[in-house]
Amino acid sequence: MNANEPNEPTPAETPDVEGAYPRLTDAQIAVFESCGKRRRVAAGDLLFREGEPTDGFFVVLSGLVGIVEGYGADDERVVSVHGPGRFLGELGLLEGQVTFLTAVVLEAGEMLEVRRGELAKTLSREPEVGDLILRAYLNRRALLLGQGTGFRIIGSEHSPDTRRLLAFAARNRLPHHWIDPEREPRAEALLRGVGVSVEQTPVVLWGRANVLRNPSNAQLAEAIGLRSPTPRAVGDLLIVGAGPAGLAAAVYGASEGLRPTVLDQTATGGQAGTSSRIENYLGFPAGISGEQLAERAVIQAIRFGARVNVPAAALALEPREDGHYAVRLDDGGEITARAVVVATGARYRRLEVPGARAFEGLGIHYAATAWEARQCGSDQAMVVGGGNSAGQAAVFLARTAGRVFLVVRGDELGKDMSRYLVDRVEADRRIEVLLRHEVRAVTGERELEAAVVEDRRTGSTRTIPVAALFVFIGARPGTEWAAGVLALDGHGAVLTGRDAEAAACAAPERWRHLDRAPMVLETSYPGVFAVGDARSGSIKRVASAVGEGAMSIRLVHEYLREVGAPASAA
Incomplete structure (x- = not known):
């Protein structure tokens, strides 16, 4: 745009679109x-x-x-x-x-x-x-x-690194545009202009000057400002996990005098961030998308003084003799803090059927946001699962997909799905519910083309053409990094409160100076708390995760007072 060109007409002011461009009084x-x-x-x-x-x-x-x-x-x-x-x-x-x-x-x-x-x-x-x-x-x-505005990711859809960058940008709600050299003729000219060959893709471009050649997720995050150099010591509180529970702990911790640092290995928002619409969260009668909820929480936390770093994966938790805890990170560094909140949530189980791994990111998805919906377009889609996440995905995708097949292993929708969602699914004529069915295989050439489902009552199979398959078949706690240190239940979730007392009694030297049992959200180690889906016995709802995150800060303050480490001034 040459703003100094006298003969070039000046564009008209853009009208306000959905409150995006208001005029200040x-x-x-x-x-x-x-x-x-x-x-x-x-x-x-x-x-x-x-x-x-x-x-x-x-x-x-x-x-x-x-x-x-x-x-x-x-x-x-x-x-x-x-x-x-x-x-x-x-x-x-x-x-x-x-x-x-x-x-x-x-x-x-x-x-x-x-x-x-x-x-x-x-x-x-x-x-x-x-x-x-x-x-x-x-x-x-x-x-x-x-x-599709923002930085450009140029790379083949068949490249694992291209798919990795696209998934990272989508999960972190980063404006970007994907250009596939195999489909768009202009890609070669763009690459030539920055001195990159097609064989050297994927690359990330900003204008003509900024070129990132096949960056790691961490390198892209650093270039964008999502991630900053992580301090070795953060003082009072480290929060591992940036889902609703972790972000709530960050907001309340930062607003009540702590300076928490929050880490997440993938994106802020956790599982909730992948939800197209949360309709039973208090205060949002029209519902709110998981993306919006996460964005608002991140802004709140940062405004109060919390530090949020993505991606930063925790590899191990190590108690230190001086009463601090160290968390080792995937980049080789470590962070120490007096108190730790474990909020690493849970991860959806992968679909383990013939052909599935080859199509992850090429038609098989573990989230149903606007980005994944665009990949599906108006073709047929399939959702696998019987819980709220599956129901929300089916309703969301039915707005644009030609037809949505909801594959449920159980006998009824109401067993694991909220009633309001069951009613909406059953009322939508674009959704076909397949009860007592399971996916047995997926097929396709270069991308997903069909799924083979089996009727568990009769054993008969049916091949259904689909362009996308969305998987929500249960989750496992994201606690591998703390295994061997914190006491876990049989499912891998962290034991807290009374459930952690037996493990605490087995190591009385950790608790002798406190002369008490673990507090309600406290783990088998004093000063380490677990909240949300990572905690054994948690209620799998966004509202309860937020409540636990907020409550953990009250307990962190109690613990810091006990050990003679009052919170930093706000």
Whole structure:
């Protein structure tokens, strides 16, 4: 975009779309005047650039600003245009990520620039303005994800590394666009322009300058700002797992004087983050997607001072003689803290039938978000499982898929699925429920084409053409990293409270200085707590996970007082 070209018509301002581009009132602009600085800008000036960090929140006082994808490239595209009263940026600004698009001044004018730290203080002090900006930023992120805007992943769909990068971007709700060299003619020219051959893909591109050659998930996360150098010691509290329980612990811990660090090996949100819509969560009568719930929680936690690092996988838990605990990480580092909250949740079991492993990411999915739904398109889909996750997925996919087959091993839907979901599934004519059925095999050439299901009553089989198969067949606790240290039940979940007393009594030296048994969420080691799906006996609901995460902070404070380590000042 050449903003200085006199004969080039100026684009019209983009209409407000679903609250994504609201206009601030004079009173709301005045809120930022006290902490911001006015800045004159000329046509062609760049306010921020894609792939680069920014610390500035901009309010347009006069002039016109274009938000551009691929700035300076042959295929650059204007995504939106904003005039006086509009503010710039999107969710990444609040989360400390780099920008996914470029802001270029189209018409000279004046901007009000607020630094990110001052913005956070202002949003906390002015909740009405904070709600407006948060809603707009959430909607902007949703628009970017729906439009396939953001950094570009160039690679074959048959490459495991391409599939890995796509899955990581989707799970972390990162705006991106996938270009398959085997399907899109322009891919070769794009690669040639950055000096990369097709054989060297996959690559991640931001504009023309930023090129990541087959990055690991951690390298991509560091480039985006999802992950920062992890400190060796975090002081009071380390939270392992960033699902609803872990994020709740982070929000309440950070808001009550602790400075927690949160780690997750894949993405924030946990299993809940893969849910298309959670409809029985208190306070959201119209439901909320798992992605939105996770985004809101992350922003809350960061705003209160928590540190969130993704991806960072815990490999082992090690008690130290000085009363601290060390968690060894997959990158070779370790973190020590006085207290640890184990919130590693559970992972869906894989579909173990002939052909399944070859099609994971090429038609077989363990989540049902908007990204996976786009891969399915309007073709037939199959969902395997009888719980709430399967029911939510079936209802969500039925909006766009030609037909959805829900394969349930049991005799009835109501055994493991909430009644409201059973009613919705049974009322949707696009969903065909196959009770007492199991998937026995999957088939296809280069991608999934069909699934073979067996009727458990008769033993007869049926081959059903499907473009995508979504698997929700139970889960196992994500506690392997703590096995051999913490006491686990027969399913691998962490024992807490009374259930952990026997293991605590077997090692009285750990507890002698406290003269008590484990508290309700405390494990067989004092100062280590378990919450959510990782905990034995937990109720598998988002609300209970959030409650346990919040409750664990009260217990962490009690423990820190007992050992003479009062929480850091907020």
